[in-house]
Amino acid sequence: GDSVTQMEGPVTLSEEAFLTINCTYTATGYPSLFWYVQYPGEGLQLLLKATKADDKGSNKGFEATYRKETTSFHLEKGSVQVSDSAVYFCALISSGSARQLTFGSGTQLTVLP
Amino acid sequence: SQTIHQWPATLVQPVGSPLSLECTVEGTSNPNLYWYRQAAGRGLQLLFYSVGIGQISSEVPQNLSASRPQDRQFILSSKKLLLSDSGFYLCAWRGGHTGEYEQYFGPGTRLTVT
Numbered sequence: 001g002d003s004v005t006q007m008e009g010p011v012t013l014s015e016e017a018f019l020t021i022n023c024t025y026t027a028t029g030y031p032s033l034f035w036y037v038q039y040p041g042e043g044l045q046l047l048l049k050a051t052k053a054d055d056k057g058s059n060k061g062f063e064a065t066y067r068k069e070t071t072s073f074h075l076e077k078g079s080v081q082v083s084d085s086a087v088y089f090c091a092l093i094s095s096g097s098a099r100q101l102t103f104g105s106g107t108q109l110t111v112l113p
Numbered sequence: 114s115q116t117i118h119q120w121p122a123t124l125v126q127p128v129g130s131p132l133s134l135e136c137t138v139e140g141t142s143n144p145n146l147y148w149y150r151q152a153a154g155r156g157l158q159l160l161f162y163s164v165g166i167g168q169i170s171s172e173v174p175q176n177l178s179a180s181r182p183q184d185r186q187f188i189l190s191s192k193k194l195l196l197s198d199s200g201f202y203l204c205a206w207r208g209g210h211t212g213e214y215e216q217y218f219g220p221g222t223r224l225t226v227t
Binding site: 042044093 | 219
């Protein structure tokens with residue numbers, strides 16, 4: 001079945017540091033890929049998405065490129081801020097999953113001033 | 114624009130008591146609706162989803178149930194809560210049209226069973 005594997009957290013960075021959160025997947029067909037962010041005490045917000053190979057999703061300075069050859073969708077940001085502290089979830093929808101989201105386990109990011 | 118509401122925001126209930134959580138969506142019609150649970154420090158677990166009024170699919174057998182009495186209303190219920198039902202409950206929706214796959218989440222309900 002479909003699965004998403006994220007790097008284990010928690011991740012702690014200093015403000016303005018470079019961020020990478022790794023995400024790899026296993027899926028049938030050609031999945032759409034997503035990153036969601038969850039701020040403390042809140043629901044999940046869609047951060048960015050990519051629907052086909054080599055697409056790059058971007059939003060709020062975050063980027064992720066759909067790499068079919070490595071089945072990866074790593075999240076990156078060049079300079080993190082304290083306000084980026086949150087839990088980040090990688091997710092996919094594939095043609096073989098009845099269009100249900102499959103989530104990774106989440107990565108806690110803490111950015112220190 | 115579309116918005117999704119959940120209430121209550123927080124709830125503390127004793128073991129064995131009933132539960133009713135409500136989710137409503139505005140600004141769209143015939144959405145697919147979802148209930149997830151997030152235990153402390155863990156990922157999301159899909160509990161139920163619905164593609165239309167009265168149509169409920171259960172992903173995990175448990176003492177919870179879901180109903181969809183109206184197009185944009187989704188209710189999560191239990192007759193008798195267990196301690197293990199504690200968690201953060203999230204409702205989500207997505208468009209029912211082909212190509213609209215991303216889900217949008219509500220603010221969540223934090224349930225503590227004591």
